[in-house]
Amino acid sequence: MEPILDLKDFSVTYINKYKKVYAVKNVDFEIYKGDSLGIVGESGSGKSTLAMGVLRLLPEDGAQISGTANFSGVDLTKLSEEEMKKIRWKELSVIFQKSMNSLSPVHKIGTHIEDIYRIHKPNATKEEIKDRFFYLLDLVNLSNRVYNLYPHELSGGMLQRVSIAISLIHDPKLLIMDEATTALDVVTQGQILDEISRMEEELDMTRIMITHDMSVVATSCNKVAIVYAGELMELGYVKNVLKNPLHPYTKGLVSSFPSLKGDREKIKSISGFLPDLSKRVKGCIFAPRCSNAIDICYNKKPEKIKMEDGRTICCHLYGGENK
Ligand SMILES: Nc1ncnc2c1ncn2[C@@H]1O[C@H](COP(=O)(O)OP(=O)(O)OP(=O)(O)O)[C@@H](O)[C@H]1O
């Protein structure tokens, strides 16, 4: 089976007047139809930059992209803005935390929907658009009444449901959600995650879920990629990685969400801070904060090791080089 999205050596560097910021470095991963991949890491680790880079939503003069991002066989990094526009929102959709803030308050939701729908299908009739949108509203548990409301008449949870429905309007091959449920209360977040899981079964969706919350990944993803300071530390099936984390950073992250393991261990956090991303590091980027670091970790970048259970891990403790 061909992957829907295949990143190879994908990097994003912000270039400012005074310095370069290496926000995403040499990331590789593949997503197949039906996958739901959680991308987890602490704030500032480059998760949004990765998504924006793939979607080509970063300013051309301020951010340099290298490597490849094959989306159904097309390398997104090579497309012109015109070509990218044909794909964005149609085949590749994205939801941000505040997606709905951009909607003009003077138009009803329905008017917005018609405008958005007609970007890709200019001749669509009102009836066709309504049919499609009512179907999607039902999937996200909202009444058709929403169509005639103004954005300010909806709660945060309702707005986020509407933005999920909008993102699905053209039946995209891949949906990227960047902290899309983070701002909501726990109950609403839980409901929306349930709705997403149900929708996924109905629509055969493929999804990337960006979050700093391990429990979101545990409840709504089948695969997880752990990123630290712009680099991939560990990637694999949720059932393997969260139950038996191998990378010291993943272990730290998992143990700071004790409910995942079901025991009452004291919450441990990883001490220290993210490194300065404008500096290149010779060894493992996590070594300065790693309690298992050995000499080689400071001097040489670890290779990506493929494990038997399908996971990839980037750590000298598993490479065999230190033995
Ligand atoms: N335009 C920019 N110029 C320079 N550096 C930037 C720019 N935008 C973001 N960065 C830096 O890139 C790094 C990655 O930021 P990014 O927003 O991708 O992280 P994130 O993992 O999404 O964080 P969060 O969980 O807080 O959303 C950060 O160190 C940030 O300061």
Ligand code: NI
């Ligand atoms: Ni972000």
